[in-house]
Every structure is written in C-alpha cells, then in structure tokens.
Amino acid sequence: MSLHHHYLIYKPWGYLSQFTYNLKRNKKLLGELHDFAEGTMAIGRLDEDSEGLLLLTTDGMMSEVVRSKKVEKEYYAQVDGHITAAAIAQLQTGVEIGFKGTKYTTLPCTAFKLETPPALPERSRKIRDERHGPTSWVSITVTEGKFRQVRKMTSAVGFPTLRLVRVRVGNIYLGDLQPGEVREVDGFDV
Numbered sequence: 001m002s003l004h005h006h007y008l009i010y011k012p013w014g015y016l017s018q019f020t021y022n023l024k025r026n027k028k029l030l031g032e033l034h035d036f037a038e039g040t041m042a043i044g045r046l047d048e049d050s051e052g053l054l055l056l057t058t059d060g061m062m063s064e065v066v067r068s069k070k071v072e073k074e075y076y077a078q079v080d081g082h083i084t085a086a087a088i089a090q091l092q093t094g095v096e097i098g099f100k101g102t103k104y105t106t107l108p109c110t111a112f113k114l115e116t117p118p119a120l121p122e123r124s125r126k127i128r129d130e131r132h133g134p135t136s137w138v139s140i141t142v143t144e145g146k147f148r149q150v151r152k153m154t155s156a157v158g159f160p161t162l163r164l165v166r167v168r169v170g171n172i173y174l175g176d177l178q179p180g181e182v183r184e185v186d187g188f189d190v
Contacts (some may be wrong), residue, residue, distance in 0.1 A: 004059035006035035006187050008172065011054040012179035017045040030056070031055050034182040043067060044145055044169075051123065052076075052166035063190060066169060071112075071114040074141040074168035075098070075150050076118050078127065079159035083113055083136045086143045087151060087157040091140060097152035106153055110141040120165055121179055125164050136164060 011017060015028040030042065034095065043055040043066045052075070057063055063070070065172070096103050114137040127135075135157075139152050151161045166167035167174045170190025177183065 001105070002035040003060070004187075005040060006055060006059070006185050007034070007036065007056040008183045009033065009054045009056060010117055010174060010177040010179050010181050011046050011051055011123060013051045014048060015040045016048055017054060026140060030054075033180050036182075042153055044073075045175075046166060047148055047151075050151075050164040050166070051179065052164075053169055053172065053177070054166070055169055055172065057188070064190060069143045072141050072143055072168070073166060074100060074110075074144065076114065076138060076165045076167050077121070077122070077138050077154055077161045078117075078135050078152055078163040079138060079161055080135060081153050081159050082132065082134050083138050083154075083157075083159045087159055088113060088138065090157045091138075091153055095153050095156040097146070097149065097156055099146050099149075099152075104146065107142070109143070111138060112174055113138050118165075118167070123163060124179065141168075142156065 019029055019031045021027045021029060039058045040056050043057060043063045046054055050175055055066055088111050088171050092108060094106045094108050117137050150164055154161045172188060172190060
C-alpha cells in the first residue's frame with residue numbers, strides 16, 4: 001500500500017487549481033470539492049476558465065514525472081468559427097505566443113479537428129449559442145504547459161478558445177468523470 005494519496009478530479013469551470021488563495025476576492029478552490037489528504041497538491045494547473053482532468057497527489061516526485069515533457073496532455077478546445085486545415089497545420093508545427101513578456105514558439109504538437117462535438121457534460125455557465133456564429137472543436141496534444149498555452153495557440157491562428165477541457169494526461173483519461181467528481185486511485189501510470 002502506498003504511503004501517498006493520488007486523485008483524479010474533473011476540475012469544474014470556475015474553480016482554481018489550488019487549495020489556498022490569499023487575495024481578497026472570493027474564489028472557488030479544489031478543497032471545497034472533497035476532503036483531500038493533508039499535503040495534497042495539484043499536478044500542473046488548469047486555469048479558472050478551463051475544466052477537465054486534473055491529477056492530485058501527496059507525492060512530490062510523482063508531480064515531477066507527470067509535469068515532464070515526456071507526458072502528453074490532450075485538450076479539446078471549442079473555438080470561435082469553423083477552424084481551417086491551414087490553422088490546424090500551423091498548430092501542428094508550432095505558433096508564436098507571448099509568454100512572460102517575450103515571444104515564444106510552441107513545440108510541434110498533435111492537432112486535428114473533431115468532426116462531431118465531444119460528449120462532454122454541459123458547462124455550468126453557458127458558452128453561447130449558434131446565433132452568435134459557428135463554433136468547432138479541435139483536439140490539441142502538447143508536452144509543454146506554458147501559462148494559458150492552448151488558449152494562446154488557438155488565438156494565434158485566428159480561432160479563439162471558447163471552452164477548454166483537458167481530456168487526457170499521459171495514459172490517464174477523463175473518461176466518465178463528471179464536473180466536481182473526485183476519484184482516489186492507487187497511483188498514476190502515465
């Protein structure tokens with residue numbers, strides 16, 4: 001039996017990927033979703049406006065392994081407009097984004113258009129409806145995780161992200177987890 005605790009969570013939209021928040025504004029935190037073991041930390045982050053698979057652990061070494069560039073992270077992004085083959089090709093080869101005040105070119109990645117919208121739970125806050133123009137879905141798999149990187153990537157190719165859901169970390173999939181649901185597991189085989 002492991003001395004550490006490991007969790008899979010579907011981080012809902014509107015929550016921070018942390019347990020404490022010292023600024024004065026009221027924010028929803030992960031600790032409100034479950035009674036986690038002491039010392040639990042999120043492995044990587046999903047920003048407040050993003051949702052999906054988040055791994056949590058009490059094992060700092062596991063955190064290092066999962067955050068390494070050897071582990072793929074796959075996202076489904078709902079973007080504004082009908083994404084083009086040219087935009088997909090740009091995403092695949094790398095695009096220039098801003099990061100910490102400088103320009104950064106993303107590493108090549110796997111990207112493709114999803115022909116049908118993914119079967120995801122409804123988001124707690126509606127995105128928008130078709131009256132405001134078409135949307136499309138794209139799968140983007142990266143091995144790096146710069147601040148708001150996937151959002152910046154789709155914006156750089158002219159298709160801003162409206163909804164972003166992480167569906168996979170390495171060999172671990174979001175599966176049938178529902179927003180806010182937490183599952184304790186024996187470990188991570190990424």
